[in-house]
Amino acid sequence: EVQLVESGGGLVQPGGSLRLSCVVSGFTFNSYNMNWVRQAPGKGLEWVSYISGSSSTIYYTDSVKGRFTISRDNAKNSLYLQMNSLRAEDTAVYYCASAGHAQWLFYYWGQGTLVTVSS
């Protein structure tokens, strides 16, 4: 059974930092593309970032470029999102998501972790 389990969310002040983690089991993590997708409270989905299996290809949505960094540790079956210079508009549930070798679609989802940016 495939499982994606996010952690690391919480309350942080504007300008602060947070690191999200996603531990994956049930598939060959080191060859699968991974993504972060977020959803602000009561709002729609927003793709945040993509990383290829080898970490050779990384993409970000414009609003997080220069502030967020996606990374992975294939030995630990883990995906990360380092979030710096956080803003109120970054408040959302953050999901890790994947469709294996396919790009730009999401078959596997975690349960999400809530990040709240507020003073």
Next chain:
Amino acid sequence: QSALTQPASVSGSPGQSITISCTGTSSDVGGYNYVSWYQQHPGKAPKLMIYDVSNRPSGVSNRFSGSKSGNTASLTISGLQAEDEADYYCSSYTNSNSLVFGGGTKLTVL
């Protein structure tokens, strides 16, 4: 990158068919066959219903179908059931090496 345009809400009675549209531009929906559709029930993670415009993942009912014409993609649900009541989101790859979602459509089964 602007969000794709979806109707805020649609409704239908059990057994009927409904269609949700998703309008983008030639830089996203119209330019690539990488359109997906997701179903999301309250408090749950989204579920992939359609990928690459018209393909259904294993386990998804054949009552769900997808299509595309020009810059507009569509999701059709036939034989509407109470359990289909949910939010639906389209997404598309873009020419900026990014992914854009639609604003979401709330489906109400009357």
